[in-house]
Amino acid sequence: MKNRLLSSLAAIIIIAILSFSCSTAPDKVPDDGKIILTPKPGPEPRINGTKIFGVRPGSPFMFKIPATGLRPIKYEVINLPDGLTCDNSTGMITGTLNSPGEYKTIVRATNNKGTAEREFRIVCGEQLALTPHMGWNSWYVWENHVTDSIMRAAADAMVSSGMIDHGYMYINIDDCWSVKPGSDDPSLTGEPRDASGMINSNKRFPDMKDMTDYIHSLGLKAGIYTSPGELTCAGHVAAYQYEEKDVARFVEWGFDFLKYDWCSYSKVGNKELLEDLQKPYLLISSIIRKQNRDIILNLCQYGMGDVWKWGKQVGGQSWRTAGDLGGSFEGIGKALFRDGFDVYSRDSLHLYGGPGGWNDPDYLLIGYLSNWKGQTVPTPLTPNEQYTHVSLWSIVAAPLIFSGDITRLDEFTLSLLTNDEIIEVDQDPLGKPGYRVSKNGDTEVWIRNLEDGSKAVGLFNRGENEAEVTAVWEEIGVTGKQRVRDLWRQKDLGDFSDKYTSTVPVHGVVMLRLWPEKL
Numbered sequence: 001m002k003n004r005l006l007s008s009l010a011a012i013i014i015i016a017i018l019s020f021s022c023s024t025a026p027d028k029v030p031d032d033g034k035i036i037l038t039p040k041p042g043p044e045p046r047i048n049g050t051k052i053f054g055v056r057p058g059s060p061f062m063f064k065i066p067a068t069g070l071r072p073i074k075y076e077v078i079n080l081p082d083g084l085t086c087d088n089s090t091g092m093i094t095g096t097l098n099s100p101g102e103y104k105t106i107v108r109a110t111n112n113k114g115t116a117e118r119e120f121r122i123v124c125g126e127q128l129a130l131t132p133h134m135g136w137n138s139w140y141v142w143e144n145h146v147t148d149s150i151m152r153a154a155a156d157a158m159v160s161s162g163m164i165d166h167g168y169m170y171i172n173i174d175d176c177w178s179v180k181p182g183s184d185d186p187s188l189t190g191e192p193r194d195a196s197g198m199i200n201s202n203k204r205f206p207d208m209k210d211m212t213d214y215i216h217s218l219g220l221k222a223g224i225y226t227s228p229g230e231l232t233c234a235g236h237v238a239a240y241q242y243e244e245k246d247v248a249r250f251v252e253w254g255f256d257f258l259k260y261d262w263c264s265y266s267k268v269g270n271k272e273l274l275e276d277l278q279k280p281y282l283l284i285s286s287i288i289r290k291q292n293r294d295i296i297l298n299l300c301q302y303g304m305g306d307v308w309k310w311g312k313q314v315g316g317q318s319w320r321t322a323g324d325l326g327g328s329f330e331g332i333g334k335a336l337f338r339d340g341f342d343v344y345s346r347d348s349l350h351l352y353g354g355p356g357g358w359n360d361p362d363y364l365l366i367g368y369l370s371n372w373k374g375q376t377v378p379t380p381l382t383p384n385e386q387y388t389h390v391s392l393w394s395i396v397a398a399p400l401i402f403s404g405d406i407t408r409l410d411e412f413t414l415s416l417l418t419n420d421e422i423i424e425v426d427q428d429p430l431g432k433p434g435y436r437v438s439k440n441g442d443t444e445v446w447i448r449n450l451e452d453g454s455k456a457v458g459l460f461n462r463g464e465n466e467a468e469v470t471a472v473w474e475e476i477g478v479t480g481k482q483r484v485r486d487l488w489r490q491k492d493l494g495d496f497s498d499k500y501t502s503t504v505p506v507h508g509v510v511m512l513r514l515w516p517e518k519l
Ligand code: GLA
Pocket: 139, 174, 175, 232, 233, 234, 261, 300, 323, 324
């Protein structure tokens, strides 16, 4: 009896411990309806990510070769130009190039399952961002709670999740790293600038240089955020009238990317005037250009004044094409279709993006996101909408910047972020963004012309019922027999002569690639 009592007591204690640990453990994303299509990377080496990389003469060069496959991998680069070296065990290419030019190298990755080789072009000149940026940004999951340790953990997760092996490169802090005047939170208060006017980080970021050193040591690059106004959108100290000093500080701290968010600049400039819209960006890019460091400039001004028509001219490597995709948590699905499909087709945005300057429809809002009510919760997008999101971004050559919780990646979200054949479309070196070729009620066909003469084709269904969607060769501009491949599944579907039809789920997509028979 006593024994039974004791064992029941023990069972109760164990159940209590288990339920406590379950309730404190991170929530699991429910797997209902989430069909993973992306095959897992094999053990043999495969080189991924961008095939072309720009650097300015004299700037420090850093590029880590992204490759999947069993470790250890030995990396080699054939025809690496003088001034650069490759670390054979990490795949980090570092050094400096002084002479402008295009250097064609062959990157090789070898493990005990085999060898992979691929051409990798290094272009030393004025253009950076020869393919859209890939990375992570803190905003949509951490908003105003971001800290140094969150950034380091994000960098760690970029490596441990394997995202780095698929080409993801930037770890970007968004708003809320500088002092917030008038805040009653002691971690945000303090002197906004030092005696010489150099901007200070707030107490949540005790040592920016040490943080970027850490991010770089993992083979990643670091990004920061500010505004041309006096304050950022969240009311933190920004760059107005301190532009030179703030860029100098970002260089001293070791940043590689700057998001420059209009926000309170409306108090300085008139957003109805093109000249005023351009002025702060011209100023900051001319300062950045003088630095001995390559810093990507992301214009964030929500598409005002048709920024896509001049974003590159004022020195931007990318520009937001609309407002915040996740401004309202519940509205992300709607915004995806509006800012993704509608804005792009209405304004023919494909005419403007390209190597060195990309349309940016905002971040990938999948995985765990802030619901703006103090919790991080799974994206409101259905699994099919998530496929649509990533597919459309790759067709329109958008930056692939994930902004969910990278330390809490479920298999489904990871599979969406790491499909190398989808990423290959996004990163295609020709850099021609895709566009809509046909719309039939709620279904749309989008295409993107790729460097090897093939085409990516997205069959989208925006409707509330499953639908058949057909890519008709004549409409998409191909003739004759085409080899058709399903990119999410990474499977050939066969040869087709005048069209291809597929059933597409509600709000879903089928992503194809078509090669003419002779390729
Ligand atoms: C604006 C931008 C967002 C984010 C926030 C930060 O809303 O569009 O991407 O940077 O500011 O406050």
